[in-house]
Amino acid sequence: xxxxxxxxxxxxxxxxxxxxxxxxxxxxVDRPVAIKVMSPSLKIIDESFAxxxxxxxxxxxxxxxxxxxxxxxxxxxxxxxxxxEYIKGGDLATLIAQNQLTLEQKINVIRQIAAALGYSYSxxxxxxxxxxxxILFREDGSPVLADFGIAKALSxxxxxxxxxxxxxxxxxxxxxxxxxxxxxxxxxxxxxxxVFFELLGGHTPFETGDT
Numbered sequence: 001x002x003x004x005x006x007x008x009x010x011x012x013x014x015x016x017x018x019x020x021x022x023x024x025x026x027x028x029v030d031r032p033v034a035i036k037v038m039s040p041s042l043k044i045i046d047e048s049f050a051x052x053x054x055x056x057x058x059x060x061x062x063x064x065x066x067x068x069x070x071x072x073x074x075x076x077x078x079x080x081x082x083x084x085e086y087i088k089g090g091d092l093a094t095l096i097a098q099n100q101l102t103l104e105q106k107i108n109v110i111r112q113i114a115a116a117l118g119y120s121y122s123x124x125x126x127x128x129x130x131x132x133x134x135i136l137f138r139e140d141g142s143p144v145l146a147d148f149g150i151a152k153a154l155s156x157x158x159x160x161x162x163x164x165x166x167x168x169x170x171x172x173x174x175x176x177x178x179x180x181x182x183x184x185x186x187x188x189x190x191x192x193x194x195v196f197f198e199l200l201g202g203h204t205p206f207e208t209g210d211t
Contacts (some may be wrong), residue, residue, distance in 0.1 A: 002037050002079050009035060023086065026071070032086040033071060037079055062123050066116035068136070068146040087144055089137030096132055096198060106199045109135070109143045114192060116145045121185040128183060130191035131172045132198065171204045 001009060007024045013034070014021035024035045063069075072083035092109065095101055101109070113135060120127060127134075127148060134147040170178065174190035177183050197205050 002035075002076070002081065004035070004074075004076055004081060004083075007033070007035065007083065024083075026083070034084045034086045036082045036084065038081070062120055062125065064116055064119045066112045066142065066144055067120060068144050084146075085144075087136040087138055087146070089139050089141070091133050091137070092135040092143070092195070092199075093132035095137075096202065099202065101199070106196070110192065110196045110199070112143050113145055113195075114189070117185065117188045117192065120145075120148075121188070126183055126185055127188050127191075128177065129169060129172075130188050130195060131169045132195055133169075135195070171206065 001022075003009070004024075006027055008027055009022050009024040011023055012020055013023045019036050019038045022035045022037065024033050025031065026033050068087065069085040070082060071085070074081060113130070117127060117130070125148065127145065129147060130145070134145065136144045136146050138144060172191040172194045174183065174187040177187050194204055
């Protein structure tokens, strides 16, 4: 397990194709944090994975009540890591499966995430992976947009995906993103519309990723 000065790591709480997430504690202020650690093997396979992971840390420059807070980021012993706000209220995918939200609550979630997307776009970021699993909830019930791992900084001329390919979650992606074309905030709004459709109907509108 990774060791990061100033943090005590408790246990693994999540994992994916790109990184593992641990529950930890920031010792200087005695608060729980989520520590996302990129798999070192990805950097060996493709240097762009490290660049993409580091780009997520740049979201720390965005301060919005409905965007996850990034506290710290760095590299130690060949491991890239990001320290973020620990959110333990679950995610929207779980709530959709449980069908527990009222219509008013569903509308409120979409409204707040739309505000988060609008703010992130004003700061030069397109999320590119808006889906229920990336909408988390604080204990007070407020929704938070997380996982900017494949976000694109609009000011950057660097394309971190190969031409003709895409990264993201196909069921929620816009047609232009599916086809590997350039995207802007409209692609995120399309994805949010798919999430809203699923909130209302219990399923996504398309059975394949190709719209």
